[in-house]
Amino acid sequence: MRVSAANLGFPRIGPRRELKTATEAYWAGKIDQAALRETAEGLRAMAWQRQKAAGIEVIPSNDFSLYDQVLDTSVMLGAIPEIYRAIGPADSLELYFAMARGRQTKGGQPEAEGCIHCHGAGADVPAQEMTKWFDTNYHYMVPEIAPGQSFALSTTKPIDQFNAAKALGYHTRPVILGPVTWLLLAKSKAEGFDALSLLPALLPVYAELLAKLAAAGADWVQIDEPALVLDLSDAARAAFRTAYAELAEVPGIKLMLATYFGALGDNLETALAMPVAGLHVDLVRAPEQLDAVLAGARKDLVLSLGVIDGRNIWKADLARVLDIVDYAAGEREIQVAPSCSLLHTPVDLELETRLDPQVKTWLAFATQKLGELALVAAARNQGRDQVAAALADNAAAVQSRRTSPLTNDARVRARMAGVTENWTRRVTPFAERIRRQQAVLGLPPLPTTTIGSFPQTAEVRKARSAHDKGELDTAGYEQFLREETERAVRWQEEIGIDVLVHGEFERNDMVQYFGEQLAGFAFSRAGWVQSYGSRCVRPPILYGDVSRPEPMTVAWWRYAQSLTDKPMKGMLTGPVTILQWSFVRDDQPRSETCRQIALAIRDEVVDLERTGCKLIQIDEAALREGLPLRRAEWNAYLDWAVEAFRISASGVQPQTQIHTHMCYSEFNDIIAAIGAMDADVISIETSRSKMELLDAFIDYKYPNEIGPGVYDIHSPRIPSTGEMEELLIKAGERLSPEQLWVNPDCGLKTRKWEDVKPALVNMVEAAKAARAALA
Ligand code: GLN
Ligand code: ZN
Numbered sequence: 001m002r003v004s005a006a007n008l009g010f011p012r013i014g015p016r017r018e019l020k021t022a023t024e025a026y027w028a029g030k031i032d033q034a035a036l037r038e039t040a041e042g043l044r045a046m047a048w049q050r051q052k053a054a055g056i057e058v059i060p061s062n063d064f065s066l067y068d069q070v071l072d073t074s075v076m077l078g079a080i081p082e083i084y085r086a087i088g089p090a091d092s093l094e095l096y097f098a099m100a101r102g103r104q105t106k107g108g109q110p111e112a113e114g115c116i117h118c119h120g121a122g123a124d125v126p127a128q129e130m131t132k133w134f135d136t137n138y139h140y141m142v143p144e145i146a147p148g149q150s151f152a153l154s155t156t157k158p159i160d161q162f163n164a165a166k167a168l169g170y171h172t173r174p175v176i177l178g179p180v181t182w183l184l185l186a187k188s189k190a191e192g193f194d195a196l197s198l199l200p201a202l203l204p205v206y207a208e209l210l211a212k213l214a215a216a217g218a219d220w221v222q223i224d225e226p227a228l229v230l231d232l233s234d235a236a237r238a239a240f241r242t243a244y245a246e247l248a249e250v251p252g253i254k255l256m257l258a259t260y261f262g263a264l265g266d267n268l269e270t271a272l273a274m275p276v277a278g279l280h281v282d283l284v285r286a287p288e289q290l291d292a293v294l295a296g297a298r299k300d301l302v303l304s305l306g307v308i309d310g311r312n313i314w315k316a317d318l319a320r321v322l323d324i325v326d327y328a329a330g331e332r333e334i335q336v337a338p339s340c341s342l343l344h345t346p347v348d349l350e351l352e353t354r355l356d357p358q359v360k361t362w363l364a365f366a367t368q369k370l371g372e373l374a375l376v377a378a379a380r381n382q383g384r385d386q387v388a389a390a391l392a393d394n395a396a397a398v399q400s401r402r403t404s405p406l407t408n409d410a411r412v413r414a415r416m417a418g419v420t421e422n423w424t425r426r427v428t429p430f431a432e433r434i435r436r437q438q439a440v441l442g443l444p445p446l447p448t449t450t451i452g453s454f455p456q457t458a459e460v461r462k463a464r465s466a467h468d469k470g471e472l473d474t475a476g477y478e479q480f481l482r483e484e485t486e487r488a489v490r491w492q493e494e495i496g497i498d499v500l501v502h503g504e505f506e507r508n509d510m511v512q513y514f515g516e517q518l519a520g521f522a523f524s525r526a527g528w529v530q531s532y533g534s535r536c537v538r539p540p541i542l543y544g545d546v547s548r549p550e551p552m553t554v555a556w557w558r559y560a561q562s563l564t565d566k567p568m569k570g571m572l573t574g575p576v577t578i579l580q581w582s583f584v585r586d587d588q589p590r591s592e593t594c595r596q597i598a599l600a601i602r603d604e605v606v607d608l609e610r611t612g613c614k615l616i617q618i619d620e621a622a623l624r625e626g627l628p629l630r631r632a633e634w635n636a637y638l639d640w641a642v643e644a645f646r647i648s649a650s651g652v653q654p655q656t657q658i659h660t661h662m663c664y665s666e667f668n669d670i671i672a673a674i675g676a677m678d679a680d681v682i683s684i685e686t687s688r689s690k691m692e693l694l695d696a697f698i699d700y701k702y703p704n705e706i707g708p709g710v711y712d713i714h715s716p717r718i719p720s721t722g723e724m725e726e727l728l729i730k731a732g733e734r735l736s737p738e739q740l741w742v743n744p745d746c747g748l749k750t751r752k753w754e755d756v757k758p759a760l761v762n763m764v765e766a767a768k769a770a771r772a773a774l775a
Helices: 018-027 033-054 069-076 093-101 157-167 179-185 195-216 234-247 265-273 287-296 318-328 366-382 384-403 410-417 430-441 458-468 474-495 554-562 575-580 590-610 631-649 668-677 692-700 721-734 753-774
Strands: 003-005 059-061 130-132 139-141 172-177 220-224 254-258 278-282 302-308 334-338 519-522 529-532 535-537 541-547 569-573 615-619 657-662 681-684 705-711
Touching: 003 366, 018 033, 018 093, 033 059, 033 157, 033 366, 059 157, 069 093, 069 139, 069 157, 069 172, 069 179, 139 529, 157 172, 157 195, 172 195, 179 195, 179 234, 195 234, 234 254, 234 265, 254 302, 265 287, 278 287, 278 334, 287 302, 287 318, 302 318, 302 366, 318 334, 318 366, 318 384, 334 366, 366 384, 410 541, 410 590, 430 657, 458 474, 474 554, 474 753, 541 590, 554 590, 569 590, 575 590, 575 631, 590 615, 590 631, 615 631, 631 657, 631 668, 668 692, 681 692, 692 705, 692 721, 705 721, 705 753, 721 753
Parallel strands: 003 334, 059 172, 172 220, 220 254, 254 278, 278 302, 302 334, 569 615, 615 657, 657 681, 681 705
Antiparallel strands: 130 139, 519 541, 529 535
């Protein structure tokens, strides 16, 4: 049978982030609604056109969103919490963006860009909660539901966008988020409320939507149920059966049930038992499931094979892909597709003019991936010899990546082979280390410090961009940075902070700054990927063996330390976080790549120590978010992730104090791994939960030192001395006061000096008061 090339979703931000520009201009009142809608329409039309031109036969619609597809779904279903309802009708932008970003009637708009945590802070109507979409770096707005909730089809977005495509001559397959995944992602304020109990109320709305799509002329609908790759309860599996027994009945519509981000695993039987017309499976993350899928699938089930990686930027090995397709094809109808929506990849490699030309030949962004899909379909339908030249080009690129010295650095390989157990642990146990560290550092009880960055003011960003554009020479830029650093150091001394930081003014980003100095990384110019709303990130591309040609932070540390007699912390990003926030090579296990980064960071740690640095912080902000979706895989991940951290931290003398910082909230289920990291000091986020997040450490009897954040940096609010003192006393009563450090929840780069200054003055006062109270 013929194989067709299908797509599951295209990036919506536009090749040059046109959507970001337009939405932010709209929020700032610079353009009106009509202009925003016009930009959006243009972007959709361009995406359809690109897909058609590339040879994609099954083109999605309704994959576009002005902010987030989960929010679109919630609004469409009428799941609009009471506080937003007065703002406008369900299909108004006012209501939509209020749910997305919060709404402020006085004092201007919420920040357009900033720390993800600060999103919507300080608004009269808060934004909906936001969290990561499965294990991606895309964030969705968490649906809010309540017991007894009713639903009603409240917008017609999928139908409108199907019609808009039709008017332009494209017959599309609308994409909608399925009811079970939507419910499983939803949260309720009512304790213990079972979201799935709302399924019967929800299904008629989905049925109505499908009927309307059929009436508009749609024949297939892609219904996304990525929850099928998670560990599910029996109740959730039953909900799937109920839902699809009903929805598959809607006349005139065939459902392509899309699963992605992993294997169906123990949900495979459930998925295959549903009476849907098609099933999409992720064969990039889970190639091993193909046999079971083929064996169990009905003969008339259309299979969509996710063979092109929708999560990464490498050219596919098309010969391998074709072998898989040949293997799967037979009597059954097959589609070839990306593993998931291409939302998670940048739009177009053609815009990259400054990438290493060799590295560029190894890459495929969303547009290029469409071409790969079309080529696979053509090779299968017309025969490989009909597209021999294109296949040969692909094979040459794949071969060049495999054998290039850029991906095979003999020195790195040799060093990796020589890593032994000894590299992964500090020889001296913590109890002895801390004694020696205290003797060297002579800090008071409850020492005060901060997490690293100080406000990245408009001046700092202006100077950086002037330097990037060549308008400010390097000497001038560095002079400016030295002045900023000196001011920050003087000020910390003045208010009496015990362990100082240099402020990170020279860093554009905590991963990029290191990636730019490490061998094995490339940086795109336009490789933007949506993170949330108008916020986009440009992940570094880790293509080769990683090493550190030169010290990366030593000069700045030395300068900062030269300004003061107080101890200056060295400040590094950890290997897991660098891995997690980059596009990484797929030709070796992530664990191996992570270990290479760990060795590079270890070199920096050792150099900092050699230069006289006595406290070195290695941030692992992303350690927890790297957890696999399935619990059964957690331990394997935690083992190598913790080991990578330990490799980076274990090259120093016992008297050198290693700090780490993590800014997420849930530690309960990974506390043993946190303990195994064996950092001398960990700082964590705890202030918003009033120290509740410390419970995991208390229950675990965490032995090392710990700085529970007492200042919530996610809001401009200035905490009082009294409240921070209270938090410290609370922490000191439950842990031992000798273990405690005093610090904010996270770095201060997104805050303003006018908030930071009084807050830290209060924090130092609170530490003094708590020292007295706990003495
Ligand atoms: N050192 C970094 C900073 O202070 C840590 C940020 C983070 O963990 N997200 O900005
Ligand atoms: Zn943090």
